[in-house]
Amino acid sequence: MSDDTATLEATPSPDIEIEEIDKVIIRFAGDSGDGMQLAGTRFTADSAIFGNDLATLPNFPAEIRAPAGTIPGVSSFQVQIADFDILTPGDEADVLVAMNPAALKANLVDLRTGGMIIANEEAFEERNLAKAGFAANPLEDGSLAGYRVFRVPMERLTKEAVKETGVTGRDVLRSKNFFALGLVSWVFHRPLETSIAWVESKFAKRAEVAAANIASLRAGYNFGLTTEAFHHVYNIKPAKLAAGEYTNVTGNTAMAWGLLAASQAARLPLFYGTYPITPASDILHELAKHKNFGVRTFQAEDEIAGAGAAVGAAFAGHLAVTGTSGPGLALKSETISLAISLELPLVVIDVQRAGPSTGLPTKVEQSDLLFSLYGRHGEAPLPVLAARTASDAFEATIEAARIALKYMTPVILLSDNYIANGSEPWKLPDLDALPDISVPFLTEPNADGRYVPYLRDPKTLARQWAVPGTPGLEHRLGGLEKQEVVGNVSYDTNNHQLMTELRDWKIRNIANDIPALEVDHDEGAELLVLGWGSTFGAIRAAAKRVRKDGLSVATAHLRYLNPFPANLGDVLGRYRYILIPEINQGQLRKLIRADFLVPAMGFNKVKGLPFHVSEVENKIREILAS
Amino acid sequence: MTDTITTKYTRADFQTDQEVRWCPGCGDYTILAAVQGFMADLDLPKEQIVFVSGIGCSSRFPYYMNTYGIHSIHGRAPAIASGIAVARPDLSVWVVTGDGDGLSIGGNHLIHALRRNMNLKILLFNNQIYGLTKGQYSPTSEKGKRTKSSPAGSPDVPFNPVSLALGAEASFVARTIDMDRKHTVDVLEKAYEHKGTAFIEIYQNCNVFNDKAFIELTGKETRLENRINLEHGQPVTFGAEGEHAVVLVDGAAKVVPTDSVAAEDIMVHDVHAPNPSAAFALSRLSHGPYGPTPVGIFRDSVRSSYEQDVKQQLIDAQAKKGPGDLSKLIRSQGTWKVK
Ligand SMILES: Cc1ncc(C[n+]2csc(CCOP(=O)(O)OP(=O)(O)O)c2C)c(N)n1
Ligand code: SF4
Ligand SMILES: [Mg+2]
Numbered sequence: 001m002s003d004d005t006a007t008l009e010a011t012p013s014p015d016i017e018i019e020e021i022d023k024v025i026i027r028f029a030g031d032s033g034d035g036m037q038l039a040g041t042r043f044t045a046d047s048a049i050f051g052n053d054l055a056t057l058p059n060f061p062a063e064i065r066a067p068a069g070t071i072p073g074v075s076s077f078q079v080q081i082a083d084f085d086i087l088t089p090g091d092e093a094d095v096l097v098a099m100n101p102a103a104l105k106a107n108l109v110d111l112r113t114g115g116m117i118i119a120n121e122e123a124f125e126e127r128n129l130a131k132a133g134f135a136a137n138p139l140e141d142g143s144l145a146g147y148r149v150f151r152v153p154m155e156r157l158t159k160e161a162v163k164e165t166g167v168t169g170r171d172v173l174r175s176k177n178f179f180a181l182g183l184v185s186w187v188f189h190r191p192l193e194t195s196i197a198w199v200e201s202k203f204a205k206r207a208e209v210a211a212a213n214i215a216s217l218r219a220g221y222n223f224g225l226t227t228e229a230f231h232h233v234y235n236i237k238p239a240k241l242a243a244g245e246y247t248n249v250t251g252n253t254a255m256a257w258g259l260l261a262a263s264q265a266a267r268l269p270l271f272y273g274t275y276p277i278t279p280a281s282d283i284l285h286e287l288a289k290h291k292n293f294g295v296r297t298f299q300a301e302d303e304i305a306g307a308g309a310a311v312g313a314a315f316a317g318h319l320a321v322t323g324t325s326g327p328g329l330a331l332k333s334e335t336i337s338l339a340i341s342l343e344l345p346l347v348v349i350d351v352q353r354a355g356p357s358t359g360l361p362t363k364v365e366q367s368d369l370l371f372s373l374y375g376r377h378g379e380a381p382l383p384v385l386a387a388r389t390a391s392d393a394f395e396a397t398i399e400a401a402r403i404a405l406k407y408m409t410p411v412i413l414l415s416d417n418y419i420a421n422g423s424e425p426w427k428l429p430d431l432d433a434l435p436d437i438s439v440p441f442l443t444e445p446n447a448d449g450r451y452v453p454y455l456r457d458p459k460t461l462a463r464q465w466a467v468p469g470t471p472g473l474e475h476r477l478g479g480l481e482k483q484e485v486v487g488n489v490s491y492d493t494n495n496h497q498l499m500t501e502l503r504d505w506k507i508r509n510i511a512n513d514i515p516a517l518e519v520d521h522d523e524g525a526e527l528l529v530l531g532w533g534s535t536f537g538a539i540r541a542a543a544k545r546v547r548k549d550g551l552s553v554a555t556a557h558l559r560y561l562n563p564f565p566a567n568l569g570d571v572l573g574r575y576r577y578i579l580i581p582e583i584n585q586g587q588l589r590k591l592i593r594a595d596f597l598v599p600a601m602g603f604n605k606v607k608g609l610p611f612h613v614s615e616v617e618n619k620i621r622e623i624l625a626s
Numbered sequence: 627m628t629d630t631i632t633t634k635y636t637r638a639d640f641q642t643d644q645e646v647r648w649c650p651g652c653g654d655y656t657i658l659a660a661v662q663g664f665m666a667d668l669d670l671p672k673e674q675i676v677f678v679s680g681i682g683c684s685s686r687f688p689y690y691m692n693t694y695g696i697h698s699i700h701g702r703a704p705a706i707a708s709g710i711a712v713a714r715p716d717l718s719v720w721v722v723t724g725d726g727d728g729l730s731i732g733g734n735h736l737i738h739a740l741r742r743n744m745n746l747k748i749l750l751f752n753n754q755i756y757g758l759t760k761g762q763y764s765p766t767s768e769k770g771k772r773t774k775s776s777p778a779g780s781p782d783v784p785f786n787p788v789s790l791a792l793g794a795e796a797s798f799v800a801r802t803i804d805m806d807r808k809h810t811v812d813v814l815e816k817a818y819e820h821k822g823t824a825f826i827e828i829y830q831n832c833n834v835f836n837d838k839a840f841i842e843l844t845g846k847e848t849r850l851e852n853r854i855n856l857e858h859g860q861p862v863t864f865g866a867e868g869e870h871a872v873v874l875v876d877g878a879a880k881v882v883p884t885d886s887v888a889a890e891d892i893m894v895h896d897v898h899a900p901n902p903s904a905a906f907a908l909s910r911l912s913h914g915p916y917g918p919t920p921v922g923i924f925r926d927s928v929r930s931s932y933e934q935d936v937k938q939q940l941i942d943a944q945a946k947k948g949p950g951d952l953s954k955l956i957r958s959q960g961t962w963k964v965k
Contacts, residue, residue, distance in 0.1 A: 049962050194960070238964070247961045261952055271713050291943035293950030296712055296936055301738040305705035308698070308735070312678070312709025315696060316717070320709070338699050428961065431952050468694040468710070468717050471673045476642070476688050478697030479681075488644060489689065 016231045023082035024188060024236060025090035028180065029107045030099030030120075031068050032061055032075040035177030039097075040077025041423075042181055042198065046190045048248035048425055051238025052081040055537065057089035057610065058421045062278075062361045069131040074106040081188075083237040087537035089422065091612035095187075097180050099123060099154075101132035113146050118183065120176065121151040150229060154179050154220075161219035166208035174209075175216035182220025189235045192217060244427040251390040251419035252279070254426065255323075255349060256286035258397025260293050261431070262347075263319050265398060266405055267438045270295040270321065271313035273306040277325045278361045279417040280351040284323065303328035307335035307348070314344040315477070317441060317467035319401060323349035326368050327358065329375070329412075337376045339410040340503065342477045343454070343463050346410040347400050351420045354608045363608025364418040366533050367584040372412040373562050373591070379500050381507040383407070384562040386414040388536035391426035393419060396559060402437040406513075407506060408462040414561070416583070418534045418610045442466040442473060451475055453487040460513075461506035511563040517556050517571055521547065525554035527623055528575040530600070532558040532588055535581050535611055542616035551624055561588070564595070572598050577623055579603055581616050635666040642692045648683060653804035653830035657751065658690055660810040665693070668818065675718045678707040680732055682724035682758045684751035684830070701732025704739035704748065711744045715933040718818070721748040726756045729765040729785050737794040742932040743822035747814075750787060750825065751804075753832035754839050754914070761835035768914055773835075788909040788924055791825040792902045798824035799905065800923040804831060805844050809921065816923055822931040829915055840915045852915075856908065856922030861892040864918065872911065879907040881918050897926040 026043065028036040037058055044056050057078040066073035080090035092112040098104035100123040111117070124139050138144055139151055158176040167175070178199075185192055196214055203210035224230040249257075263270035272295060274284050288297045296313075300306040307322040314320035322332065329350045339346045352368045354360035368375075372384045383403050387396040393415060400413040442464040445451050451473040454463050466473040475487065483490035484498055519528070521543065531539045536557050543555045556571060558564065572578060572592065578600040580589045586602040593600055603619045605611060640662040648654045665675065675693035679685035681700035688695030694717075698706050703721045711719045721739075728736050728750045739746055755773070756762040762775035766787065770779040791799045798820040802813045810828065817824035829840045842848045854864045854872070862872040863884055871884040871892045879893065896904065905924040912919040 045960065049960055051962055051964065241964045243964050245957075245961050245963050247956060247959050249959070253959075257952075257956055260950060260955065264950070264952060269713070271709065273709060290950060290955065291940050292947040293955075294940055294944075296940070298709065298712055300705065300708075301734055304702060305708070305735055305738070308702045308705030309709030309712070311698075312696075312706040312711075313713040314709075315694075315706075316676075316710045316713040318713045334699055335702065342696070428956055431956075468676050468714065469673055471671065474673055474693050476677075476691075476695040476697065478689065479699055480697065 016233060018189065019232065019234050021234050021236055022084060023080060023086065024095065024234065025078065025080045025093045026095040026097070026184060026188070027076055027078040027093040027107055027110065028097045029074060029076040029103035030097075030177070031103070032064070032066055032073050033068060034075070034099045035174065036075050036099065037077050039177040039181040040079055042195045043184060043190065044079045044423060045198070045248060046185065046192075046194050047079070047081040048246070049194050050190060052236055053084065053086050053239035053241055053425055054079055054081045054248070055086055055089040055424045056422050057418070059609075060362050069100060069102055069128045071102045071106050071132060074103050076103070076107055081236055083239050085239060085241060087541040088610070088613055091614050095184070097184060099176070099180065101128045101134050101138070104138060105132045105134065111147065115147055117144060117147050117149045118180070119149060119151050120154040120180070122153055122155040152183065152223065157219055157223060158216050161215040162212040165211035165215055167212040171209060171212065175212045178213045178216040179220035182217040182222075183224050183230075186221045186224030187230060187233050189233055192221060241425065242427060246425045246427055248423050249390055249426045250282070250421055250423045251387060251393040251415050252282035252351070252421065253286055254390055254393035255387070255397050255415060256283045258394040259287065259321055259347075259401070260290060260295065261394065261434060262398045262401035262437065263293065263295065265434045265437045266319050266401060268317065268319040271298065271310060271318040272296070273298045273300055273309035273313065273320070273322045274324060275300050275303045275306045275328060277303075277328050279353055279420045280323050280325045280328070280349065282420065283349065283351070303331040304335060307332040310346055311335060311339050311342070311344060314339070314346050315342070315468070317465070319405070320345065321347040321349065323351070325351050325353050325361075326355045326371070329368060329371065333376050336382070336410050337378060337380045338479050340376070340380045340382055341479050343408045344410070345404040345408055345465075347397075347404050348410055348412045350412060350414050352414060352416040354606065360608045362417065364416050364534065364610055365583050365606060365608065366416060366535070367587065367606070368414065369532070369561060369584065369587040370590070372414060379504065381504050381562070382409055383411045383507060383510055383560070384414065385411065385559055386533040386561055387419055388533060388557055388559065390419055390422055390424050394426070394429065398434065398437065399559070402435060403510060405437055405439045406462060407460055407510060408465060409507065414533060416534050439465060441470065443470055445472055452485050453477060454482055455485050456502070461502060461509060508563050511566045514560050514565055516567040517558065517565040519571055520555045521552070522554050523552065525552040526576040527553050527579060527620065528571070528577070529553060529555045529579045529581065529616070529620065530558070530588070530592070531555070531581055532561060535583065538611035538613050538616050539581060541613040542620055545613065545617050546620050546624070551621070553620055553624070558588070561591075569596050572596050577601065579619065579623060581611060581619070583610065635672065637662045637666045640665050640672065640692050642690055644689045646690050647686065649834050651833040652683070653753065653832065654684055654687070654751065656804045656807060657749075657810065657828055657830060658687065660807045661814065662691070664811045664814045665691075670718060674716065675720065676707070676710055677720045677722060678703045678710065679722040680724070680727035682727045682756070683832070684722055684724040684753075684757070685727055687722040701727050701730070702735060703727070704732060704735040704746065707746050708739055708742070708744055711746055712933045712936055715745065715937055719746050721746055723748065723750050724757070725750065725752045725754060725764045725766040725787070729787060729790070733765075737790070740791055740823050740825060741795040743795070743797050743929050744932040745822065747817050747824045748826065750827050751830040752787060752827050753830045753836055755832050755836035757832045757835055766914070768916075784914060786909060786913050787827045789906060792906045792909060792925060796825045796925065797822045797927050797929045798923070799925045800825070801827045801829070801921045803829045803840060803843060803921060813923060816926060820926055822929055842917065843915050843919055843921070852918050854911065854918055854920040856895050856920050856924065858895055858897045858923065861889070861894050862908070862920075863892065870918065872908070874904070874907060877903065877907060879911050881911065897923050898928075899925075900927060
């Protein structure tokens with residue numbers, strides 16, 4: 001570590017104490033204009049490169065610029081870094097960086113007693129205090145006695161630092177997030193090089209801004225170095241993760257990359273039809289950057305058109321994908337039914353957010369599960385998968401594409417705001433080992449010299465894909481019921497019964513083509529904690545904690561929500577208690593109870609936030625004690 | 627996709643084994659015959675052709691065309707066809723829609739398809755009624771029209787589809803009439819040759835729920851007085867002896883006796899005019915098929931097409947960055963190694 005500090009101008013004075021700790025949870029909080037997401041992301045990236053394990057939780061207001069200085073305008077970014085394998089961004093923060101009184105007020109509840117507060121002291125003036133609803137200055141009235149408070153004149157020091165860089169006006173104070181980042185980097189012994197390099201390339205066209213940000217970053221670091229109050233610093237060693245090459249990735253990025261990988265694995269060009277919506281838009285942004293992969297991103301006039309264009313692209317022989325969040329999924333419903341009827345492959349990504357209606361657009365919820373399974377008119381079954389973590393999103397996306405193509409069906413792939421925007425180290429996969437998910441187009445007639453579009457593979461029940469441009473296979477598909485095999489319009493009632501059953505069997509049958517549900521720590525457990533989606537980290541971490549006390553608990557996590565893995569019934573039958581924590585009012589629990597007639601218990605929270613590990617932990621203890 | 631052997635088709639090659647189920651006497655039959663005949667004469671292999679429709683009587687069309695096709699959902703055909711056109715610029719993509727399908731539930735998709743200028747040929751069968759749902763008033767029904775859903779008269783002001791398309795930045799806009807097969811085929815040819823979206827409003831008689839809606843333009847006694855044939859490069863005149871002429875007064879088109887104005891004051895129709903104002907003025911001569919109404923091509927102007935621009939972006943990106951390299955991509959945000 002001393003190598004890193006040696007590269008800075010100032011030399012550490014000899015009386016600096018370095019304490020080794022195994023993990024720390026830091027929350028950067030400020031006004032949405034204060035650049036806290038950036039400070040947090042940079043700290044995360046620096047820690048990732050340093051080799052820590054980590055997990056992040058960004059939390060920002062729905063408004064781009066909520067009134068400055070107010071509590072609704074507070075934006076925060078929490079990161080946990082550790083020298084061991086961690087699963088969540090952590091419950092309570094150890095360190096809170098508060099850029100103004102509102103940020104302090106909104107986040108203090110999540111700071112552990114005895115935790116460190118680094119306050120941008122100049123922002124604690126009368127107007128800001130009033131806006132945040134403080135009668136007196138908390139930095140002075142003794143109300144923070146249970147914490148270690150560091151008052152830092154960040155604004156004055158930032159102004160000082162950027163003096164020579166040429167920035168003027170509002171740009172001067174813009175750099176104060178880098179000051180905060182520099183100071184926190186000092187306290188936790190992080191190198192600055194990667195952030196400096198990042199600033200240089202990001203602001204390559206605005207040299208003065210780059211210079212100001214770097215000057216502030218160094219000033220923050222040097223302030224720690226030269227201020228005695230900060231002479232007790234901490235070091236978190238690199239984590240002992242499984243050997244391999246890692247990168248830090250968010251769920252949205254991993255999904256976009258998963259789509260590009262699926263397109264290569266399917267040997268089909270990728271088509272992404274969509275309409276911007278938080279928190280799904282970043283998938284579009286990421287894909288739009290990579291046109292050299294042959295991806296066509298189509299920003300449609302609405303979600304109906306996004307899905308419609310994807311159906312058209314599927315008919316035309318592309319790997320067709322449409323991505324959205326809850327309100328958009330509602331609009332796509334009729335088009336997804338069409339894709340079920342046409343039996344065309346389509347991946348539908350739903351990055352869930354809190355509803356109903358516009359709900360809490362920037363907050364997490366798992367409340368579209370039942371909608372994904374049942375939110376269509378008619379008998380309209382389709383496979384539903386869910387990613388569990390940011391890094392899992394890559395593989396889950398390829399799997400969704402595999403199923404869509406192999407079974408000629410739309411597939412809904414669920415993510416959520418926590419997975420989408422949270423990041424964690426991802427062990428890079430062996431790309432040579434990607435599955436081959438290609439399905440050949442039909443090139444010759446399949447029945448007596450002609451093409452019948454609804455002739456099915458006897459094993460998968462999938463029909464054969466014939467794309468425009470293929471001579472002799474001209475055909476019409478339509479939303480009207482089709483005569484089995486032949487595909488012509490049919491109003492025959494028995495045929496409708498048969499086609500309904502065939503569509504249903506086709507999807508159920510996928511249960512035989514997916515891995516069995518794995519149970520973690522089966523031995524002697526009476527309680528199974530069953531989850532899906534982004535509750536993965538909290539459930540696994542909670543189970544680990546109670547096991548440390550000698551208690552026995554099993555966990556299992558579902559990627560496949562429809563159909564369920566074939567062994568799910570057997571697994572459920574082995575436990576006296578089944579607990580299903582969900583960020584909804586009990587949607588998986590309802591399915592499990594209905595399908596398996598087991599008295600599964602729910603543990604539900606809908607606060608727009610992921611579970612704290614301790615919440616799940618306490619619930620497990622409560623059940624085991626009963 | 628196929629070799630250069632010229633395909634010689636007859637109309638029968640474009641017919642399917644499906645029984646055509648429109649009401650006897652429906653204008654859709656004549657349009658189908660015109661399109662099938664036109665396709666047979668095109669030098670285009672039929673596997674290169676895709677018809678996409680929404681829902682409505684008119685939208686049954688793809689079932690009767692022996693090409694690739696999708697009979698989709700109400701109003702969404704332009705969106706679905708857009709996906710096909712962007713994915714596969716090599717195909718000839720046609721949309722068949724109705725006045726309800728295209729202008730009511732699908733109005734949003736229609737205007738966006740028009741402004742993007744994709745290689746789509748949109749045929750809007752305007753019978754000024756909801757045929758399939760048995761006779762409610764549509765967005766092109768005249769105000770005051772009495773139907774099952776408007777026994778006291780429709781309170782809605784109708785759209786003028788040609789004006790709407792011109793306002794939506796359409797690069798090709800035309801109007802034709804089901805009964806005039808030759809005119810329909812001429813317009814189809816021009817639409818096919820046009821690079822980008824072509825919008826054709828086809829006046830189509832629904833003899834069951836809105837019979838004779840276009841009689842002023844088709845009836846023996848009235849048609850000469852009312853039908854204004856737009857011809858590129860020609861002065862806009864009509865009537866048995868060309869006794870009526872169209873002039874522009876303060877930007878508005880107006881019908882005057884031909885002999886009341888100097889020849890050079892008569893509007894000369896220019897389909898290629900970069901500015902759509904004159905075409906728009908012509909479209910405002912009537913609001914529905916009542917009184918003097920222009921038919922023919924209003925506008926046929928050149929503009930880059932969406933799917934070609936998208937294709938070019940892909941080519942440029944590959945030229946600049948090389949083909950997509952997944953291994954590089956997943957390392958693009960920096961990596962570290964754990965031993
Ligand atoms: C979502 C939806 N809403 C309503 C309908 C019922 N519907 C089918 S066709 C139609 C109107 C069709 O009118 P138009 O487009 O003018 O076609 P036409 O039958 O006159 O050719 C309606 C309302 C439907 N199929 N789907
Ligand atoms: S209802 Fe009208 S539009 Fe529909 S098929 Fe009959 S005549 Fe044609
Ligand atoms: Mg109609």
